[in-house]
Amino acid sequence: QKEVEQNSGPLSVPEGAIASLNCTYSDRGSQSFFWYRQYSGKSPELIMSIYSNGDKEDGRFTAQLNKASQYVSLLIRDSQPSDSATYLCAVISISGGSNYKLTFGKGTLLTVNP
Amino acid sequence: GAVVSQHPSWVICKSGTSVKIECRSLDFQATTMFWYRQFPKQSLMLMATSNEGSKATYEQGVEKDKFLINHASLTLSTLTVTSAHPEDSSFYICSAPLEVGYEQYFGPGTRLTVT
Numbered sequence: 001q002k003e004v005e006q007n008s009g010p011l012s013v014p015e016g017a018i019a020s021l022n023c024t025y026s027d028r029g030s031q032s033f034f035w036y037r038q039y040s041g042k043s044p045e046l047i048m049s050i051y052s053n054g055d056k057e058d059g060r061f062t063a064q065l066n067k068a069s070q071y072v073s074l075l076i077r078d079s080q081p082s083d084s085a086t087y088l089c090a091v092i093s094i095s096g097g098s099n100y101k102l103t104f105g106k107g108t109l110l111t112v113n114p
Numbered sequence: 115g116a117v118v119s120q121h122p123s124w125v126i127c128k129s130g131t132s133v134k135i136e137c138r139s140l141d142f143q144a145t146t147m148f149w150y151r152q153f154p155k156q157s158l159m160l161m162a163t164s165n166e167g168s169k170a171t172y173e174q175g176v177e178k179d180k181f182l183i184n185h186a187s188l189t190l191s192t193l194t195v196t197s198a199h200p201e202d203s204s205f206y207i208c209s210a211p212l213e214v215g216y217e218q219y220f221g222p223g224t225r226l227t228v229t
Contacts, residue, residue: 034217043207043223044158066137087148088157099163099171100215102148106157 002027019076023089032092035074039063079112126150135193135224137208143188144210152205164191198228
């Protein structure tokens with residue numbers, strides 16, 4: 001079974017610090033990787049997508065992908081209390097030919113303390 | 115970005131009744147949509163893949179006769195929970211990709227409570 005693993009946390013950082021979230025995946029054939037943010041009681045919101053090895057930066061967020069190590073991470077710089085949420089790592093895998101499936105990790109709860 | 119809507123946002127129904135949830139892509143066409151279920155403090159679990167003009171593909175353990183999916187147009191998929199029971203109470207969320215294999219955009223979710 002294709003799996004996505006995340007540290008459930010909670011991860012607590014002070015305001016202004018860097019938050020580092022990590023994720024590993026089991027399907028070596030995966031090509032598409034995503035980070036979603038989910039506030040309590042709300043649906044997931046796409047934060048970052050990354051498809052090739054290396055870093056991708058978007059504002060305060062940086063996603064890092066290492067396919068050889070099957071590892072994806074998300075760095076949040078200058079963390080704000082509004083960043084407090086559960087962060088979900090998601091990986092697209094292909095099953096049964098052309099069927100795409102987005103598999104989620106269980107999420108890491110991030111708390112940014114003022 | 116892509117916008118996906120869901121209706122209703124919440125619903126309370128009695129045990130044994132059926133509930134229909136709509137998922138619409140507002141500014142793009144989606145040949146494929148996905149239905150997820152999320153129980154409190156758990157991650158999203160994919161229930162089924164909805165394909166426009168063809169039968170849905172259900173994940174292992176999901177009863178296709180209980181969770182009826184219809185994807186009748188490129189902008190609308192519906193999930194009907196038939197003969198709902200209290201254990202079906204959950205947060206149901208749909209998603210759709212702009213392009214298959216790439217990022218999915220989620221609807222706001224429907225909170226179902228079965229009494």
